[in-house]
Amino acid sequence: MRIGSWTLPNPVFVAPMAGVTDRPYRKLCKMLGAGYAVSEMAASNPRLWNSVKTSRRLNHDGEIDPIAVQIAGSDPDMMAEAAIFNIDKGARIIDINMGCPVKKVCNVASGSALLRNEKQVASILRSVVDVCRQRDVPVTLKTRTGWDRESRNAVHIARLAQDIGIAAITLHGRTRCDLYQGEAEYDTIREVKQTLQIPVIANGDIDSPEKAQFVLEYTKADAIMVGRAAQGRPWIFREISHYLAHGSHLSPPTYGELRDCLLDHLEDHYQFYGEFTGVRSARKHIGWYLADLPDAQSFLPQVNTISSTSEQTRAIAQWFDRHPPNEPIMAGATECASVCQPKNFITKDHEYN
Numbered sequence: 001m002r003i004g005s006w007t008l009p010n011p012v013f014v015a016p017m018a019g020v021t022d023r024p025y026r027k028l029c030k031m032l033g034a035g036y037a038v039s040e041m042a043a044s045n046p047r048l049w050n051s052v053k054t055s056r057r058l059n060h061d062g063e064i065d066p067i068a069v070q071i072a073g074s075d076p077d078m079m080a081e082a083a084i085f086n087i088d089k090g091a092r093i094i095d096i097n098m099g100c101p102v103k104k105v106c107n108v109a110s111g112s113a114l115l116r117n118e119k120q121v122a123s124i125l126r127s128v129v130d131v132c133r134q135r136d137v138p139v140t141l142k143t144r145t146g147w148d149r150e151s152r153n154a155v156h157i158a159r160l161a162q163d164i165g166i167a168a169i170t171l172h173g174r175t176r177c178d179l180y181q182g183e184a185e186y187d188t189i190r191e192v193k194q195t196l197q198i199p200v201i202a203n204g205d206i207d208s209p210e211k212a213q214f215v216l217e218y219t220k221a222d223a224i225m226v227g228r229a230a231q232g233r234p235w236i237f238r239e240i241s242h243y244l245a246h247g248s249h250l251s252p253p254t255y256g257e258l259r260d261c262l263l264d265h266l267e268d269h270y271q272f273y274g275e276f277t278g279v280r281s282a283r284k285h286i287g288w289y290l291a292d293l294p295d296a297q298s299f300l301p302q303v304n305t306i307s308s309t310s311e312q313t314r315a316i317a318q319w320f321d322r323h324p325p326n327e328p329i330m331a332g333a334t335e336c337a338s339v340c341q342p343k344n345f346i347t348k349d350h351e352y353n
C-alpha cells in the first residue's frame with residue numbers, strides 16, 4: 001500500500017494511541033512487523049508546543065521512516081501552521097485527527113466533534129493539504145463513522161476528503177457517541193472503500209490474525225490498524241502478517257523472548273522519559289505485557305511500588321529468572337487466545353474515552 005510516494009512494507013499498522021504509542025513503542029512495533037505507525041496526537045495550538053508533553057511528541061530521533069505525525073484542532077490556519085511546524089521537525093506524512101471522542105477535545109470542536117460540521121471539515125482539510133502539497137508531504141485523515149448512529153456521514157466525509165486531496169483515510173467502525181461501546185461495525189468501512197479510489201485503512205476491534213483477515217476480506221480495505229490489542233503485545237503485527245501470508249499461526253513468544261522484548265523496550269522508554277517519568281509511565285506497559293501470565297498477578301502490585309528504573313528492571317529480570325526461557329508464554333496454545341483480548345486501556349493520564 002502507498003501513501004503519497006511512500007510504499008509501506010505491509011498492510012498491518014499500529015494505531016495512534018496517546019500515552020501508549022510514543023516514539024519507543026512505535027519503533028518497537030515497527031521492528032516487530034508493523035508496516036506503519038502514526039504518532040500520538042499533537043496539539044495544533046502553538047501555545048502548547050513548548051510543553052514537556054508536546055515536545056516529547058515532537059521528538060522523532062531514530063524513528064523509522066516514514067515519520068507520520070497526527071495533528072488535532074479545529075482552526076484551519078492553526079492546523080496548517082501545525083502541519084508546517086511538524087514537517088520542519090521531521091514529519092514525512094501528516095495525519096489529521098477527526099476521530100478523537102475525548103470531551104476535552106470535542107468541547108473545543110475538534111476531534112470527532114468536527115463530523116457535525118462538514119463545512120469546517122472541508123476548510124481544515126483544504127488548509128492543511130494546501131501547505132503540505134507545497135512541501136510534497138501527503139496528508140491522511142483518521143476519523144469515525146459519524147457523530148452518532150443516526151447521522152453516519154463517513155461516506156460523505158471520505159468523498160470530500162478525497163476530492164480535497166487527502167492521500168488515505170483510516171476509519172474506526174464506531175461513531176463518536178459509541179465511544180468504545182458495543183462492537184465496531186465494518187459495513188460503513190466497506191461502503192467507504194467501495195466509494196473511494198484512495199487507500200482505506202480499517203480500524204476497530206481487530207485483536208487477532210483471524211479478525212484481521214476477516215476485516216480485510218469483508219471491507220476490502222487496503223490495510224488494517226490495530227490499537228488496544230497491541231498494548232503489551234507488539235509482536236501481534238508479525239503474527240497477523242504471518243497468518244495473512246501463510247494461513248498458519250506463529251508460535252507465541254517464549255518467556256525468554258518476552259523478557260528481552262520488555263527489557264529492551266524499558267531501556268528505550270527510560271532514555272526517552274528520564275528517571276522520574278520513565279519508571280512511572282513504564283508501569284502500564286509492564287502491566288499489559290504481563291497481564292495474561294498466570295503467575296504475574298501477585299508480582300504486578302509489587303512492581304508498581306518501585307520508583308527507580310534500575311530497581312524496576314532488576315525486579316522484572318528476577319521475575320523472569322523463575323521461568324524457563326524456552327517455554328512459550330502460552331504453553332500448549334495453538335492459536336492466539338487470551339493475549340488477543342483488548343486490555344483495560346483507559347489510564348488516568350490521558351483519559352482517552
Ligand SMILES: Cc1cc2nc3c(=O)[nH]c(=O)nc-3n(C[C@H](O)[C@H](O)[C@H](O)COP(=O)(O)O)c2cc1C
Nearest residue numbers: 015016017018040041172204205226227228345352
Ligand atoms: C489509550 C488510547 C489512546 C488513543 N489515542 C489516539 C490518538 O491520539 N489519536 C487517534 O487518532 N486515535 C487514538 N485512539 C484511537 C485508536 O487509534 C483506535 O482508533 C481505537 O482504539 C480503535 O481501535 P482498536 O479497537 O484496535 O483499539 C486512542 C485509543 C486508545 C485506546
